Amino acid sequence: MDTFDESVFFFLNNDEFIRWALSGGDPADPYWKAWMDEHPGRISELMSAKQIAQDLARAQQLSEFKPMTAKIWEKIQLHTAAPAMAVAHKSRGPVWRYAVAASVAALVVAGISYSRFRKPVQQAAVQSARIANNLDGESLNHVNNTRESRVVYLVDGSHITLQPGASVKHTVFLEKDRREVWLDGDAFFEVAKDPNRPFYVYAHDIILKVLGTSFNVTTNKTNGNITVLVRTGRVSVFKYSTKDKPEFILTPNESARYTAQTQTLIKSIPGPELANADMPVKHPISFDFEETPITRIFNVLQDAYGIKINFDEKTYAKCIITAPLHDETFEEKLNIICEAAGANYRIEKDQVWVEGSSCK
Amino acid sequence: MGAKDQIETDLWSLFKSGDKSAFEEIYRLHIAALLSYGTRYCNDQNILKDSIQDLFVELWHSRDHLANVSSVRFYLIKSLRYKLTRRVKSLTFVRTELSAEAPNGGDFSRFAVSPEAEIIEKEIEDARIETLRRAIHFLSRRQQEVIQLRFFQGFTNEQIAELMHMNYQSVSNLVYTSLCRIRKNLRSAPVFTTALLAALHLIF
Numbered sequence: 001m002d003t004f005d006e007s008v009f010f011f012l013n014n015d016e017f018i019r020w021a022l023s024g025g026d027p028a029d030p031y032w033k034a035w036m037d038e039h040p041g042r043i044s045e046l047m048s049a050k051q052i053a054q055d056l057a058r059a060q061q062l063s064e065f066k067p068m069t070a071k072i073w074e075k076i077q078l079h080t081a082a083p084a085m086a087v088a089h090k091s092r093g094p095v096w097r098y099a100v101a102a103s104v105a106a107l108v109v110a111g112i113s114y115s116r117f118r119k120p121v122q123q124a125a126v127q128s129a130r131i132a133n134n135l136d137g138e139s140l141n142h143v144n145n146t147r148e149s150r151v152v153y154l155v156d157g158s159h160i161t162l163q164p165g166a167s168v169k170h171t172v173f174l175e176k177d178r179r180e181v182w183l184d185g186d187a188f189f190e191v192a193k194d195p196n197r198p199f200y201v202y203a204h205d206i207i208l209k210v211l212g213t214s215f216n217v218t219t220n221k222t223n224g225n226i227t228v229l230v231r232t233g234r235v236s237v238f239k240y241s242t243k244d245k246p247e248f249i250l251t252p253n254e255s256a257r258y259t260a261q262t263q264t265l266i267k268s269i270p271g272p273e274l275a276n277a278d279m280p281v282k283h284p285i286s287f288d289f290e291e292t293p294i295t296r297i298f299n300v301l302q303d304a305y306g307i308k309i310n311f312d313e314k315t316y317a318k319c320i321i322t323a324p325l326h327d328e329t330f331e332e333k334l335n336i337i338c339e340a341a342g343a344n345y346r347i348e349k350d351q352v353w354v355e356g357s358s359c360k
Numbered sequence: 361m362g363a364k365d366q367i368e369t370d371l372w373s374l375f376k377s378g379d380k381s382a383f384e385e386i387y388r389l390h391i392a393a394l395l396s397y398g399t400r401y402c403n404d405q406n407i408l409k410d411s412i413q414d415l416f417v418e419l420w421h422s423r424d425h426l427a428n429v430s431s432v433r434f435y436l437i438k439s440l441r442y443k444l445t446r447r448v449k450s451l452t453f454v455r456t457e458l459s460a461e462a463p464n465g466g467d468f469s470r471f472a473v474s475p476e477a478e479i480i481e482k483e484i485e486d487a488r489i490e491t492l493r494r495a496i497h498f499l500s501r502r503q504q505e506v507i508q509l510r511f512f513q514g515f516t517n518e519q520i521a522e523l524m525h526m527n528y529q530s531v532s533n534l535v536y537t538s539l540c541r542i543r544k545n546l547r548s549a550p551v552f553t554t555a556l557l558a559a560l561h562l563i564f
Contacts, residue, residue, distance in 0.1 A: 004539040004564075012539070013532055015516040022514045023364065048563050052539075055562070056511035059492040065395045068409065073387060075413050080383075080420040205421055241418055263421070 007042070011049035021053040078169070078182050079202060079240065140306050140350075143167040144185075151285060153304040154181070155330035157192030158199065172307060172350040186218040191233075192327070206258050206265065207238040209246070224260030229253075239265055287325035287333065294319040294341055294359065305330055311354040316341070319359035368432055376423045387416060390436050393513060397437050400508060401451050402444050411443040434519050441523065453505040456497045488560040495545035495564075503538040510535055539564075 011017045020032055027033060036043050142152045144162040152160045155173055162168065166185025174180075179199045191199045193212025201208040203217055203226055213233020219226050228237060228250065236246040237256045247265045250256055258265045285304050289297050294316045298309045307330070321340040325333050334345050334352065342358030371389075374382035391412070398408040415436070419426075429435040445451050496507060502524075509520045517531045524531070543564045546557060557564070 004536060004543055009536055009539065013517070013535065015518075018510065018514055018516075022511070051561075051563055053511055055488065055492055056496075056507060057514075059489050059496060060508055060512040065392060068395065068405075069391050072391070072409055072413050073384070076387070076416045076420075079413075079417045080380075240421065 005045070005048075007045050008049045008052070011046055012053060017046075017049065018053060021050045022057055025050045025054065079204075081182075081184055081204070139169050140172045141167060141169040142306055149188075151304075152306070153285075153330070154179075154192075155305065155307070156194060156197070157327050157329045157332075159190050161188040161190075163187060173347065183217060184219070185221075186216075188214070188216045190214045192329070202240075205240045205260065205263065207240060207243055209236040209238065210234070215250070226258040226260075227255060228258075229255045237265065239263070287323075289321070289323045289325065291320055291322055293317075294321055294337065297321070297323065297337060298354070301330075301333065308351040309354060310351060315357050316343075316354075316359065319357060321359070369428070372428065372432060376426055378423065383416075383420060386432065390433055393433060394436060394440055397513060398440060398444065400454050400505075401441075402448055403454065404448075407444070407447050411440060411447065415439055415443055431519070433513070434515060437513065437515075438523065453501050453508075455501055455504055456493070458494065458497050484560060488562055491546070491560060491562060492542075495542045498545050499538060499541055502534065503541060506531065506534045507538050507542075 011021075016031070020026075020029055025032075027036075032046075036046065142160075142162065144150045144164055144166050147164050149161050149163050152162055152168060154160070154170065156179060158179075160168055160181070163186035166183070166187050168181045168183050168187065170179075170181040174197075177197060179194070179197050181199075181201055183201055183203045189201065189210075191210050191212055191214070195211055199210045199212075201210075201217065203219060204224060206226055206228075208215070208217070208228060210233060213230065213235060215228060215230040215233070215235050217226065217228050228235065230250045230252050232252055235250045237248055237250060238246050239258075241263070248256070248267050250267070255268050256265060257268050285300065287300070287304075289300075295311070295313060298311055298316075301307075302309050319341050321337065323333075323337050323340055325336060328336070331347075337343075338345050338354065343354055343356045345352055345354045347353075371382045371386055375386055394412055394415075395408070398412065399405075402408045402411075419439075441451070496504060499507065505524065506520060509515050509523060510517075515523070517528050517535075520526075521528045521531045526534070546562065546564050
């Protein structure tokens, strides 16, 4: 049997040698330079070993993973928003990042670069004074920068009442086989029934799963504690770390409390402060349009959903319709409106385009 | 402690104190190794991506209770392995596949014929690495695994022992026999003469 050179293996069996060889094998390295000075007769074997180690490393290089790397990081970010942060008015990033920059300055000197995976944030053309709806890559982020609660509408017919400072993020048209939103802050959810697509709310360390129900989530910004209270329907509550198994299921008037510090989740009876919490403002936006210019209807929808609707002002200037809309899904609303106006719509790149009209 | 180790220690401390940029840098430094490691055990990309995502999310959420680790790379790989074993029934190392097309059509003989002839350095480099890959391809699963952990991931014998559930001495022996096997593979194929190996600067 062929034997491998023992004196070369001597080096390859040495952990320190491997560490040195695989990080470049700099001959100026103090330890190995000293060793070579003391054992000049073994230098050629050491060099052979180094060459072998480096060749073996190179022979196992795999293909690039760049796109996957960025995608995974995006998802990690969604689940690791720090609870105690100020909500920015522009989506420039929370305040803590600037404080952090100072502490990592020393490391930058050592040659580490801090790259950002975040895609540039584009402000949606819809600049509502009420809710800031920002398109960030593939997701839509609604932020309530006002001092009152505001309602956000999702394309499936669900609505979320955001308390001041709260925000929710989701893919614009919720296309997957599950509807997912990421919540930061306090909100009341009214989820439209869709048995084929469970609705998931990710609030830091906990996950809520619902089929069609209404419930309230509050987050304490200082300690990260989260409370869930169910009004109607049923909600399954999971901890992120054990997300294949629900901790428990909440029914109407039941509540769960998550303590961030100990990572414990318990069912509880709602305290008086929760039980008497005001029912959030119900549907301040009315979709019941009577003899309304269609241009106004489009603007109301844009504001409510945060989705851009493109249409030619001139074409629809004189178009007035009646459309008594309520809880339909976004597309059902569009169907009804377009039918009344004799127009068509299409959805492309997360925006709506309305064309044609037989409206007088 | 080398400069690189110091940086790693500092990054870890910063991350533990809640520094998101340090956390991101840790991700950036180790993600390629994690993906390389994971793809050798798990064919399902979705499982691998989910497991890595879970790993980092949980890392972030538990940063307050984390100890200082001597090797972040090893800690992450070990954690990933644990996650994968919970989702994949039996975690076995996936052997390499021979690439369909070798760089120069697999014909290395011309290097031996005129080793001093003008051959572009890159060609030699490609041929060398390809030759070595072929030799590794014919190792057993365990031999391939130990070569991967030792020379690609750069783990210590003790770390490999922990990952492969072996004792330290067995790891050492396994590395040795794997190297013997590679040498044998290099020299036994007809086209691999010592002249060729010398031309390719393959020392084995």
